[in-house]
Amino acid sequence: MKILVVEDEKGLAESITDYLSREGFICEVANTFWQADEKISLYQYDCTIVDLTLPDGNGFDIIQTLKKIAAATGIIIISARNTLEDKLKGLEIGSDDYMTKPFHLSELNARVKSLIRRRNFGGNNDMTWKDIRVNLPARKVFIKDIEATLSKKEYDLLLYFLSNIDVALTKESIAEHLWGDNMDSADSLDMVYSHIKNLRRKIVEKGGKDYIQSIYGIGYKFTAS
Template identity: 50%
Template sequence: MKILVIEDEKFLSQSICDYLKGENFLCEPAFDYQSAFDKIGSYDYDCIILDINLPGGSGLDILKELKRMHKTEGVIIVSARNSLDDKISGLQLGADDYLPKPFHMAELGARVQAIVRRRQFEGNNIIRFKEIEINTSGKTVHVNESEVPLTKKEFDLLLFLVANKNKVISKSAIAEHLSGDDADVMDNFDFVYAHIKNLKKKLQEAGCFDYIKTVYGLGYKFSV
């Protein structure tokens, strides 16, 4: 799961990223309005953590741009401005939640998890597809009730594919989801093929049907 942290206080931004990485999220920081604007135009995220008061512009304008672009990311506003007007404006513009500073990282993490579940899996912690069971809180995968040991990348890949089942997902989209900005400087996406191959092998060895289909020239699709 990929999170964009739009926060100009670099120490706080790093603290948020460090905590969420410990919760198995991939985090990217943006420290000002323009870099945040560029990122939301170029990439997709599962959730955005957004400060209102940014160098070069307002976080409320970022919300307006997300709405204009018909983006579906969940948004949590985090701001020292604890005024009712800011909270109402942000929620009216499409934010999902509002968390005033200072806050506990565990609370932020719980809210991020809740938004991702609500947006992608109708609020469920347990995701089931045929014989596969994915526990998004425990970060575990079972096939026919037997646990399948997956790496973090393999778990993220499986969850991404299941969340987009019956859709063709390009190699570049998978690379971006797994590696964030680093995908832009990669010469090739061989690592995507390697992760797909390893994930398929582990699932099939556990008795799972091969749901991951190669769509030649386009990417992969998770379907029956």
């Protein structure tokens, strides 16, 4: 899986590529508009992450070119601008997702994976990890082939974990993944805690192992070890 990261802030581009490389993606970076333009005309990518504001051009133009020459590529916009017009315009010209800076790398990772899944299998597939199997179109979860009944949020939480195996996830990133940006109170962290507790119980009840590991002060990690 090849990913192109178009981002002028070198440090941020490096963080994204490091993080995604750990997840098994092959990442390339373009720091300028012209680099990006050159790369997309020479190579094929499964997914492109585009920053809208580049020193020598506009990210929207890259997306438009990309849509012309490689329509199958998934496109995620990362931008500091969070106006509705930008989001709508992004979707209009063919991007698949829009993330506002600052974002969580774990969230970006989850979205890249979900995008590639949708592109490659049309969303019509199972996701299996150890003894957990998720039927994505039906939103059903099986532990050792026994169906576990999860609430909507628990399902979303599990999927988020499965997209970020062996990764330390902050409580904040989980809360934001589940409830979005506008619920940033201390309560949402409590809610994360109670949802984790329930998910853990439901997996263990069906005979699964307790894969959720708490990391003191930070958050949680979904891991087999």
